[in-house]
Amino acid sequence: MHRDFLAIPDFSAQELRELFQLADAMRAGTFVGHPLAGKSLAMIFMKSSTRTRVSFEVGMWQLGGHALFLSPRDIQLGRGEPIADTARVLSRYVDGIMIRTFAHAEVEQLAKYADVPVINGLTDLLHPCQVLADVLTVRQHLGGWEGKRIAWIGDGNNMANSWINAAYRLGFDLTLACPEGYDPDPTILARGQTTAMIRVVRDPAEAVDGADVVNTDVWASMGQEEEQERRARAFAGFTVTSALMAKAKRSAIFLHCLPAHRGEEVAADVIDGPQSRVWDEAENRLHAQKAVMATLMEDTAQD
Numbered sequence: 001m002h003r004d005f006l007a008i009p010d011f012s013a014q015e016l017r018e019l020f021q022l023a024d025a026m027r028a029g030t031f032v033g034h035p036l037a038g039k040s041l042a043m044i045f046m047k048s049s050t051r052t053r054v055s056f057e058v059g060m061w062q063l064g065g066h067a068l069f070l071s072p073r074d075i076q077l078g079r080g081e082p083i084a085d086t087a088r089v090l091s092r093y094v095d096g097i098m099i100r101t102f103a104h105a106e107v108e109q110l111a112k113y114a115d116v117p118v119i120n121g122l123t124d125l126l127h128p129c130q131v132l133a134d135v136l137t138v139r140q141h142l143g144g145w146e147g148k149r150i151a152w153i154g155d156g157n158n159m160a161n162s163w164i165n166a167a168y169r170l171g172f173d174l175t176l177a178c179p180e181g182y183d184p185d186p187t188i189l190a191r192g193q194t195t196a197m198i199r200v201v202r203d204p205a206e207a208v209d210g211a212d213v214v215n216t217d218v219w220a221s222m223g224q225e226e227e228q229e230r231r232a233r234a235f236a237g238f239t240v241t242s243a244l245m246a247k248a249k250r251s252a253i254f255l256h257c258l259p260a261h262r263g264e265e266v267a268a269d270v271i272d273g274p275q276s277r278v279w280d281e282a283e284n285r286l287h288a289q290k291a292v293m294a295t296l297m298e299d300t301a302q303d
């Protein structure tokens, strides 16, 4: 029996705590095993990537295994071979599949037909590996998420939806400031609000007021490039500037999943300033994903 990681709620709160402990040990260098020796991870990238590609590939190697980078130019998926067939074939060769693609339903279909764990490396709906790393960064710098106030400024996109999922599982306070028409997914939001204090507001200053963490992302995500100009107009006033940061707690940290557009969603003096933790955040992708892979793939016997 194998497990997938398509969304943060695939893990219970207790399992998430254990993942963070394992990731901390990996960052500290106290975890030195090679639990994935002899195992392989297929990495399907239908969109570009720097962090996800490198952190999964290096992470797999550090755990004793091996990773294959598969782009649509290289594999038959790019020429229309069905996802279900790709899933069944890859499952005969590898011990896990990481996929980054557009429609979330494609990842669900891959997971349905694969006999090995499937890990979501970003869809239009969710980016769970990134938010796992983000919460790990909050833990690293603020000692934990309990009682913390997290502000999200900008698009109600895959990152925002995953932050809502994290709040749903872990119960921290989350306020999202999104322009009208750019709200997070309503189903994910409604579920999140059943267990956590999650609000959507229109004013970035209201979201940031007294926050412990200020978090943003690009205004046009991958696949939305042609909407760039319209979005730049809609997101006017949503730039995270030092004036906006000044409304958060003095101890507040700034996060951004990267890549960033300085002068658009974030001012250069914020992302490159003393409150920014974006490089630790990027590093934490490696530790968080190694913890996920070790947890999901260690005991998976290949059929």
Ligand code: CP
Residues within 6 Å of the ligand: 048, 049, 050, 051, 052, 053, 122, 130, 257, 258, 259
């Ligand atoms: N944050 C993130 O997922 O970066 P990449 O697109 O470079 O993988």
Ligand code: NVA
Residues within 6 Å of the ligand: 122, 127, 157, 158, 159, 217, 218, 220, 221, 222, 257, 258, 259
């Ligand atoms: N929301 C962004 C995140 C990139 C890591 C995108 O989907 O392009």
